[in-house]
Amino acid sequence: MESLYDELKAKALRIRRNIVNMIYLASSGHPGGALSITDILTTLYFTEMSIDPLNPKDENRDRFVLSKGHASAALYATLAERGFIKNEDLLGFRKIDSNLQGHPDMNKIPGVDMTTGSLGQGLSAANGMALAGKLDNKSYRVYCVLGDGEIEEGQVWEAAMTASHYKLDNLCVIVDNNNLQIDGTVDKVMSPYPIVDKFESFGFNVIQIDGHDYKQIIEAFEEAKKVTGKPTAIIAKTIKGKGVSYMENQASWHGKAPNEQELAQAMQELI
Secondary structure (H helix, E strand, O other), X not given: OHHHHHXXXXXXXXXXXXXXXXXXXXXOOOHHHHHHOHHHHHHHHHHHOOOXXXXXXXXXXXXXXXXXXXXXXXXXXXXXXXXXXXXXXXXXXXXXXXOOOOOOOOOOOOOOOOOOOOOOOHHHHXXXXXXXXXHOOOOOOEEEEEEOOHHHOHHHXXXXXXXXXXXXXXXXXXXXXXXXXXXXXXXXXHOOOOXXXXXXXXXXXXXXXXXXXXXXXXXXXXXXXXXXXXXXXXXXXXXXXXXXXXXXOOHHHOOOOXXXXXXXXXXXXXX
């Protein structure tokens, strides 16, 4: 297993470098929340999800919904690493003539299962995919990443109630609990805590993990697959800006691009 963890770490480093470089080249983007979910996306795309870059619309594939769509740089860089898009495509991130918009578009990018960006709405879409799978007797699973600031949105809890009501045990929600949003710490802006208790009260199986520990991430996904009759929520404690020292745990890096000097420092640290 150690070799697997080393492999995932190496992939995540490449993905993080691409994230920072993409945002630098675009002079805009959301590095903090993209870097905090990198290890989760790396694990999903390289160990957990049944997907095929050569057949991105396979009706039996597992689905992924990035509800916090502003963290698109993480998704694009992961899709490139997995072979859904070309690495050179990343250079056009957020450019006017590029398919890689600031928020992911399912109609333009292979491997993107849902267009997202309006916060709070991704779980509702994921519910629909999971319910369709149940109705069609499909075995695919649906994964949905939510931000901890995002779960201040009421629609998230309507969707959580729906997921529980329909016993969507093929649905796995991952909350990126980095405790920061654009205006500061989530507990001071509009506290969603206790997150674990809330999801449990809505009928979810809940798992708490370190969102940067590959062993814990893999074990959580494996546990989720064994749960029947209810959806699972993984509350992943993460570090906003993970891997870049001056970005870590800084709300100011929610939505801004590094300059040339900051880019150079980040690349030195992400080795």
